[in-house]
Amino acid sequence: MDAVPKRIAVQDLRDFCLSLFQKLDFAEEYAKAVTEAMLEGHLRGAHNQGLGRLPIYVKRIELGLINAKPVHRVVRDSGAAAVLDGDHGMGHYAASKAMNMAIQKAEKHGIGAVGVMNSTHFGVAAYYGRLAVDREKIGMVFTNSTALMAALGGAERLIGNNPLSIAVPRPGHAPVLLDMACSNVSYSTIQRAVQEGSQIPSGWGTDKNGVETNDPAAVLDMGMLIPAGVHKGYGLAVMIDILAGVLTGSAFGKDVGHLYKDLKDKQRTGHFLMAIDIDHFIDRKSFFNRLETFIESIKSSPRAPGVEELLLPGERSDRRRQGTLQAGVALPGGIVQQLGELAEKFELKQLAP
């Protein structure tokens, strides 16, 4: 884990993924969709949402908990709404397909909403928002996730921090892109604090009794993440679980499987994806002009002392993304090592020889 990060070209990571998925006998479309979604994790600097997950994915596939040959089934489909059964395949694929369905529905009806049941962890929500943006649609993405927060005042991991993403196209520029979870910080931020031996500020986590703590180890020991804005983040997480889990027919609340710790059950993650077709609401050109006016008002707004620049939602991530596309992914040493082991096991070309 302490090895120096290596810069690896995005294309090399892509090739590595694809060659592994070939060994796992993934269909080509499946392999491609999952690979691109995982790469987006690295492009956003969320390496824990990328190839670092391959070992657990392989393990779950071997255990029959992730389906290497999912057969998606459209459970319901009427007008602007549909539900897709992900057949316990990789969530990246099911969510991509669902967003593409939502986009088609939006082109026809103005808005499209597609739920996904029986899915698995899908990586970064922003990726699916970007799929909408690539087609000049507004994308909205909701997913439930492994329970890591308590009910407000609770002392049990009851609900995921249930990420959401909203992405707005901006021709010639990166999208305006919100990608957030409903907790103040992520679980991996707490893990990092333990690794670094540092305390955590108040507002980040509680121990297993629901009592706020500055000790990150107490949070990892069946403690809970604290919702952003307390009752606001809690309320949002509940609503996202109702949309992504209860409404789709998937698991919800504490029944959403844990990717690493639950090696007996399928995850049964649920997603809810929407696309909005701008032309059904306003002339697209006018929308983009108005959006630029809004953005200009933000960028030219007076700044607080010490602030150098005012950023749009997603702008910082996008700069990291552009840098990574050029310079390659600074892959943490721990992940490089894991991928080396996978390469050996599956007789793949080593990523970093």
Place this chain on the structure above:
Amino acid sequence: MDAVPKRIAVQDLRDFCLSLFQKLDFAEEYAKAVTEAMLEGHLRGAHNQGLGRLPIYVKRIELGLINAKPVHRVVRDSGAAAVLDGDHGMGHYAASKAMNMAIQKAEKHGIGAVGVMNSTHFGVAAYYGRLAVDREKIGMVFTNSTALMAALGGAERLIGNNPLSIAVPRPGHAPVLLDMACSNVSYSTIQRAVQEGSQIPSGWGTDKNGVETNDPAAVLDMGMLIPAGVHKGYGLAVMIDILAGVLTGSAFGKDVGHLYKDLKDKQRTGHFLMAIDIDHFIDRKSFFNRLETFIESIKSSPRAPGVEELLLPGERSDRRRQGTLQAGVALPGGIVQQLGELAEKFELKQLAP
């Protein structure tokens, strides 16, 4: 302002509103829609969103800034999407109509989304979510509002705290209902702190230079509310403004008019309302059963020390609502006095003789 609150029956408040609107020559449907939406403010305990606003509404109507006889026009309407021009009438009416349109679209297409342009402040977002719930739909409500927050790191009121509401029907019970703004606290919470002469905790507001302050007066003096979850609340507010303002053709950002301070321009508030028809995603009975399972898991979850009960989003508000429906509205003395003046001016029956 210091007078003891009077308990006034909801029906009396309703009658008062309706008789005033009659004097203002409102059409019956218009008067009714606005009245019910305003009463919901009092039922939620948000008295500043109810009849306390009547004096400024009357003033704006007299100035021609709110239209007493709005003619709504459907600007676009295709499939599941539409945009309604509120013709600068009371936002309560336009938003109610838009939600009813969204509900009809949802029944046909599974989901419906209706934007509103050229509207005004619409009171509490929860009211429009409840309109969806009354028809067993899931409702989602977004609105922009007068700029009270800065861009992240900014030193100017640039964007509203842009409330949202998500409401989920629960037959035989109050809906699961999220109603929140994107700031940590409301502007009226800061006003109350000034009235009470108390300091505010960190995280609530900044002075006009964008520097965090504990002095509520500094926030009122062109300072800013701090977003909930900082970049998360900021990002959400931007996205809501894009949906409710930029996409609908209404005002956005700092161009949304101030209800009290800007007596020259129309507000041009924008809303974005969605309804989701459960049956298009899952059998309705199954949804309600699954929802009860989720709710039961929350209600029966272990509690942190000192916590007596775990509440659903909206549950506390609903208890207040039920109490108010029975015991009447505890109308603050300041509002009673304002309504007395209105009664005199318009020769209405006095509310609290």
